[in-house]
Amino acid sequence: MNLYCNDCASFRKNAICQKCGGKTFTPHESFTELKLPSIDRIRELAKEVGYAIGVHGTLERDLDLIAAPWSDDAIGNKGLMDHIAKGMNARIISIERKPLGRYAATIQIDGWFKPIDLSVCPILQPS
Ligand SMILES: [Zn+2]
Structure with missing residues (x-):
């Protein structure tokens, strides 16, 4: 049962x-x-704007992702969130400040999908 x-x-x-x-x-x-959004597609979109994606969590309630700036031409955190939302036919529901300069966006795809919880690490310059 x-x-x-x-x-x-x-x-x-x-x-x-x-x-x-x-x-x-x-x-x-x-x-x-609810279906899990395509992690592969989100990875492609993130790579286009200079980020790498790691999966975090159990994939049950939502799709928990960590985005790390990966190349010198990485765009800003809001730009990444917008790029993924647009590419996934989704919209940003909320953006929340997290510890150590991270920002997390809840992104919902149109349709019967689990939400994407995208936590974006800040761009740091080497000191
Ligand atoms: Zn439970």
């Missing part, structure tokens, strides 16, 4: 979610899980 945890947006085996401890339920037979 397939049970589902709404908080984790993931299928579970038991009545209590093993990850968050919340109650699971039996979804309607027509229910289909």
